[in-house]
Amino acid sequence: MTEHVDIAVIGAGPAGANAALAASRHGLSVTLLDEQSKPGGQVWRARSAAILDAPSTPESAAGGALRQRLQNSAVARLGDTRVWQIERTEDGWVLHLLRQGRVEQRRARALVIATGAREFVQPVPGWTTPGVLGLAGATALFKQDLTLPGQRTVVSGTGPLVFFVAAEIRRLGGEVAGVITPNGRGDWLRALPAMLSRPDLLLRGARWVADLMLAGVPIHWRHAVSTVAGDGRVAAVGFRPLDADWSPVGAERGIAADSLCLGNGLIPAVEAAELAGVALEHRPELGGWLPRRGADGETEVPGLFLCGDGAGIRGAAAAEIDGRLTGLRAAQHLGAETASERAALRPRYARAARFGMAMTALSMPRKGLAELTTPDTIVCRCESLTGGVIAAEIAAGAGSTNAVKSGLRAGMGACGGKFCQTAVARMIAAAEDRAEAEVPPPTARPPLRPVPVSALAGEFDYSDLPIPKPAPL
Ligand SMILES: Cc1cc2nc3c(=O)[nH]c(=O)nc-3n(C[C@H](O)[C@H](O)[C@H](O)COP(=O)(O)OP(=O)(O)OC[C@H]3O[C@@H](n4cnc5c(N)ncnc54)[C@H](O)[C@@H]3O)c2cc1C
Structure with missing residues (x-):
C-alpha cells in the first residue's frame, strides 16, 4: 500500500x-524528499565521508546544524x-519517485x-570545453569534496558568487588567474543601501574582495568571457569589455588558464510547481519566470505551497x-493554528529578502550579454545545436521555446532544457524584438528527472508475458 502522510516536501x-x-512541530506527519543523499540543498551541501574532518566553514556549520535538527525531529527523510x-x-x-533504481509512489x-x-550560463564559443564548470556548480566541488576546478582558474560571472568562488579557490590552495565580472563597481555601490540590511553578509563579501585584491588577483570589472580556447582542455580564456547594457565592445584580451568557472545568475527551478498546476509569471527582480504564489507560500492550487529560490x-x-x-x-491548511507564529517571522523574512533581492539584481544578465553567443557556439549541448541553427529555426517561424523544442529537440535531451532553455528564450526575444516576459519557458512535462525504462517496466521474464491469441479470421 502506498504510504500516506499529511505533508510531503520536495527539496x-x-x-x-x-x-x-x-x-x-505541529504534530503533522511530514516526509522530506531530496535527490541528494543528505539534506542541505545547494548552499549547505553535506560533505563526503572523505573530508568530514576538514575545518568548518559557515556553510558546513549551518548545514551540520540543520541536519542535526532534522535528526532530532519526527520528519521522515528520503x-x-x-x-x-x-x-x-x-x-x-501522489508523488512518483525513483529510489534505488525502482519507481515508487x-x-x-x-x-x-x-x-x-x-544556474544560467550564457553560451560563448568554447564553453563546452572540458575544464569549464558552472560558477555555482563549482561550489559543490568545494563543499562536498574539497576539490579544485584546476591548477590555474579564471572565475567569471555576475553577483556575489564570483567573489565567493574565487576566494574559496584561494582558501583551498588554488591559483586564481583572474576574476571577470560584468558588474561594474557602480552596480555594487548602488546595492549598498539594501546590503546594509544584513551587515554580517556584507562584511563577509567585503572580505572576499579584499583577500583577492591583497593577493594581487586582477579583477576585470564590466567585462565578460567571450571565448574559451583549448584542444580537449581549457588553455586560455578570452574576455571583452562591456557597455552599460552588457553588449561586448572593444578588443578581446586573453588569460592563460587550465579551468574556468562561468555563470550568469540563478534561475528558479519552476518545473515541479508548473507540473503541479501553478501558472508562471515573469518577475525579473526575482530571477525571471517563476510560479505565482501568495503570502507565506500559498498558491491558487488547494493544498499546494511553494518556498525558497524556486519561488523567486x-x-x-x-x-x-x-x-x-x-x-x-501548510500546517494551518491542515488545521493547526500558526497565524501568530508567522506574523512574528515576517519582519526577519523581509530583511533577508531585501538583501537577497539586491544580490539577484546584481546577478541577472543584461540584454547585451546574449551577443556573446555567436552562430558557431553550441547552445543546446545535449543535442549539439549551435546558435546559428537555432537562429535559423526562429527565422523560419519558431516563435516560442515550445516551437524550437519541437522543431530541433532543443530541451529534449538528458538535461531536459535546463542548460539551454533560457538562452533559447533570450534568442527568440532578441530576434523578434519582444520582451523576455513574452517568451515563457517550454511547458513542463514529466519526467522531471530522467527515469530508466527498466525502472518503469519493473522486473519481468519475457516468457511470463501473456501472448494474445491470433484474432479469429
Ligand atoms: C549549483 C548551485 C550552487 C549554489 N551555491 C551557493 C553558495 O555556495 N552560496 C550561496 O549563498 N548560494 C548558493 N546558491 C544559491 C542557493 O542555492 C540558494 O540561495 C539556497 O540554497 C536556496 O535554498 P532552497 O532551499 O530554496 O534551494 P536548494 O538549496 O537549491 O534546495 C533545493 C533542493 O531540491 C532538490 N530537488 C530539486 N528538484 C528535485 C526533484 N525533482 N526531486 C528530488 N529533489 C529535488 C535538490 O536536490 C536540492 O537539494 C547555489 C545555487 C545553485 C543552483
Missing part, C-alpha cells in the same frame, strides 16, 4: 528542510530520491515544493525563513 535545502521542521511526476487527486497528491494531503534554483531568487538567508513560513502555512 531538502534551507527552504524545504525548514518547512518540514516547522510543520512537523534521500537519493528523485521526484519525477506529481499528480493531484481528490484528497491530495507516496501520497500526501498537502505538498510543499522547494526545488531551488539552477532571494538567497539562502531568506529561503530558510521562507521555508518556516510556508511549513507553518
Whole structure:
C-alpha cells in the first residue's frame, strides 16, 4: 500500500528542510524528499565521508546544524530520491519517485515544493570545453569534496558568487588567474543601501574582495568571457569589455588558464510547481519566470505551497525563513493554528529578502550579454545545436521555446532544457524584438528527472508475458 502522510516536501535545502521542521512541530506527519543523499540543498551541501574532518566553514556549520535538527525531529527523510511526476487527486497528491533504481509512489494531503534554483550560463564559443564548470556548480566541488576546478582558474560571472568562488579557490590552495565580472563597481555601490540590511553578509563579501585584491588577483570589472580556447582542455580564456547594457565592445584580451568557472545568475527551478498546476509569471527582480504564489507560500492550487529560490531568487538567508513560513502555512491548511507564529517571522523574512533581492539584481544578465553567443557556439549541448541553427529555426517561424523544442529537440535531451532553455528564450526575444516576459519557458512535462525504462517496466521474464491469441479470421 502506498504510504500516506499529511505533508510531503520536495527539496531538502534551507527552504524545504525548514518547512518540514516547522510543520512537523505541529504534530503533522511530514516526509522530506531530496535527490541528494543528505539534506542541505545547494548552499549547505553535506560533505563526503572523505573530508568530514576538514575545518568548518559557515556553510558546513549551518548545514551540520540543520541536519542535526532534522535528526532530532519526527520528519521522515528520503534521500537519493528523485521526484519525477506529481499528480493531484481528490484528497491530495501522489508523488512518483525513483529510489534505488525502482519507481515508487507516496501520497500526501498537502505538498510543499522547494526545488531551488539552477544556474544560467550564457553560451560563448568554447564553453563546452572540458575544464569549464558552472560558477555555482563549482561550489559543490568545494563543499562536498574539497576539490579544485584546476591548477590555474579564471572565475567569471555576475553577483556575489564570483567573489565567493574565487576566494574559496584561494582558501583551498588554488591559483586564481583572474576574476571577470560584468558588474561594474557602480552596480555594487548602488546595492549598498539594501546590503546594509544584513551587515554580517556584507562584511563577509567585503572580505572576499579584499583577500583577492591583497593577493594581487586582477579583477576585470564590466567585462565578460567571450571565448574559451583549448584542444580537449581549457588553455586560455578570452574576455571583452562591456557597455552599460552588457553588449561586448572593444578588443578581446586573453588569460592563460587550465579551468574556468562561468555563470550568469540563478534561475528558479519552476518545473515541479508548473507540473503541479501553478501558472508562471515573469518577475525579473526575482530571477525571471517563476510560479505565482501568495503570502507565506500559498498558491491558487488547494493544498499546494511553494518556498525558497524556486519561488523567486532571494538567497539562502531568506529561503530558510521562507521555508518556516510556508511549513507553518501548510500546517494551518491542515488545521493547526500558526497565524501568530508567522506574523512574528515576517519582519526577519523581509530583511533577508531585501538583501537577497539586491544580490539577484546584481546577478541577472543584461540584454547585451546574449551577443556573446555567436552562430558557431553550441547552445543546446545535449543535442549539439549551435546558435546559428537555432537562429535559423526562429527565422523560419519558431516563435516560442515550445516551437524550437519541437522543431530541433532543443530541451529534449538528458538535461531536459535546463542548460539551454533560457538562452533559447533570450534568442527568440532578441530576434523578434519582444520582451523576455513574452517568451515563457517550454511547458513542463514529466519526467522531471530522467527515469530508466527498466525502472518503469519493473522486473519481468519475457516468457511470463501473456501472448494474445491470433484474432479469429
Ligand atoms: C549549483 C548551485 C550552487 C549554489 N551555491 C551557493 C553558495 O555556495 N552560496 C550561496 O549563498 N548560494 C548558493 N546558491 C544559491 C542557493 O542555492 C540558494 O540561495 C539556497 O540554497 C536556496 O535554498 P532552497 O532551499 O530554496 O534551494 P536548494 O538549496 O537549491 O534546495 C533545493 C533542493 O531540491 C532538490 N530537488 C530539486 N528538484 C528535485 C526533484 N525533482 N526531486 C528530488 N529533489 C529535488 C535538490 O536536490 C536540492 O537539494 C547555489 C545555487 C545553485 C543552483
